[in-house]
Amino acid sequence: MKSKKTALWIILGIVLMNAVGMSVVLPLLPFLVGKYLPAQRVVVGMSALMSVFAVCTFFAAPVLGALSDRYGRKSVLIISLLGSVAGYILFGAGGALWILFLGRIIDGLTAGNISTLFAYISDTTEPEERTRWFAYIGSVMGMGMLAGPALGGLLGSISLSLPFFVTAGIIFLSALAVYFLLPESLPPGKRTRQLSLQSFNTFSHIKEIFRLKEVGMLLTTGVLFYTGLEIFQFNFTVFLKDVFKWGPAFIGGILTLAGACDIFSRALLLPFMLKHFSERRIGMIGLLILATGLISVLLSIMLLSVVFVALAVVLILTGEGLFDPTFNSNLSKSVDVSKQGKLHGVNQSLQSCTRVVVPLGAAVIYYYSPALLYAIAGGIILVTFVLYTRCA
Numbered sequence: 420m421k422s423k424k425t426a427l428w429i430i431l432g433i434v435l436m437n438a439v440g441m442s443v444v445l446p447l448l449p450f451l452v453g454k455y456l457p458a459q460r461v462v463v464g465m466s467a468l469m470s471v472f473a474v475c476t477f478f479a480a481p482v483l484g485a486l487s488d489r490y491g492r493k494s495v496l497i498i499s500l501l502g503s504v505a506g507y508i509l510f511g512a513g514g515a516l517w518i519l520f521l522g523r524i525i526d527g528l529t530a531g532n533i534s535t536l537f538a539y540i541s542d543t544t545e546p547e548e549r550t551r552w553f554a555y556i557g558s559v560m561g562m563g564m565l566a567g568p569a570l571g572g573l574l575g576s577i578s579l580s581l582p583f584f585v586t587a588g589i590i591f592l593s594a595l596a597v598y599f600l601l602p603e604s605l606p607p608g609k610r611t612r613q614l615s616l617q618s619f620n621t622f623s624h625i626k627e628i629f630r631l632k633e634v635g636m637l638l639t640t641g642v643l644f645y646t647g648l649e650i651f652q653f654n655f656t657v658f659l660k661d662v663f664k665w666g667p668a669f670i671g672g673i674l675t676l677a678g679a680c681d682i683f684s685r686a687l688l689l690p691f692m693l694k695h696f697s698e699r700r701i702g703m704i705g706l707l708i709l710a711t712g713l714i715s716v717l718l719s720i721m722l723l724s725v726v727f728v729a730l731a732v733v734l735i736l737t738g739e740g741l742f743d744p745t746f747n748s749n750l751s752k753s754v755d756v757s758k759q760g761k762l763h764g765v766n767q768s769l770q771s772c773t774r775v776v777v778p779l780g781a782a783v784i785y786y787y788s789p790a791l792l793y794a795i796a797g798g799i800i801l802v803t804f805v806l807y808t809r810c811a
Contacts, residue, residue: 422602423543427552429600430536431559433593437532438563440503440589443571443582444510450579455516464516468523469774475527476771481624484534484764488611488757489618492539493603495760500594502529504587511583534763541751541759542604549751550698551690554744558686565678611757621768628765634753636810638766640803641746644706645770647799649777650792651713651735654785662720662789663728676729677736684740692741702745706804709738713797720790746807 452464487495506526509518540552574582617623629635659665659673692701712734719727747766754762784792 435559435563436593438560439567440586442564442567446571447575472523472527473771473774476530477768478621479528480767481764484760487760491603496535499529499532503590507583507587511580534767537763538759539604550748553747554685554689558682561682640806643803645773647796650796653778680736684737698745705738705741710800716793
């Protein structure tokens, strides 16, 4: 038991290093892309870089998940981390736009670390513990995402390439920690024995997982949840700039509030609620809070009220922090240990799909009517609530 707890704390340390590493580069992307594209095309270039990563992750995550079911979590996690190292080294080296795209492609094709980490948690914990540990992962990621941009801005003032090399170094340290400190969580006797060409077919994995009893409805619920949430995450800073005429300082402040709420809901509020409510009830409460937050965005548009903006951020991030870990916990309980990697890989793949598709549709609706966009997002979350009550 003690060794398992130690392994879980090592996992949280790896998640923290990864989150810091990934977010270090965020403030530098516009400047890096601006070296190779004219100013009016920088946003397009950044969107393309993010999209190509998401597309590669969509195809790779289920395959890497299936490979972790066959060969163990540790080896796949190391490969994934080393792929990120290579991607960030290419980013730092630069020299041409195609090198940046190559870096994102390599990183995307090896992006199985989140799904493999979730599978590791599922292997190592008892079912009643998983929600709490999934919440800890989310809160640690939030801490890293808060600290990373500040570090990136500081390092970027010295050299534009330096943050990318530092990121590669941080993630390489994570890979070393996995190799030397982390025990394998999936013993050979519990691994999938079959591996064929179909194991490298993303769509066959998605089809197989959706056919499993109770999993299809749960994954559909997850897709709807991530769709409604992605609308908010993709659009909110643009919304604040256009509707409230806020500048970077005010937007940065509200995003800091968002990060603080996310950490609080996952690290403190959720463990407290688990002592008094079932996971199912907490997930339902989280969705209702999230929907209320999106409705508060509508009220802020109607009243031009900063109070409702702040209230919306608090509610949306609190609702997400309550639902997301309970959803992942329920998902992990829906299959046996030999399919955990594939299951979480498919889930990560579907999340990547929403990150490609949702911003395109949301942008069109937003320019027609911001109020309509957030009304649609709120409606999607309410539909998610109805489906969740049927499958939870």
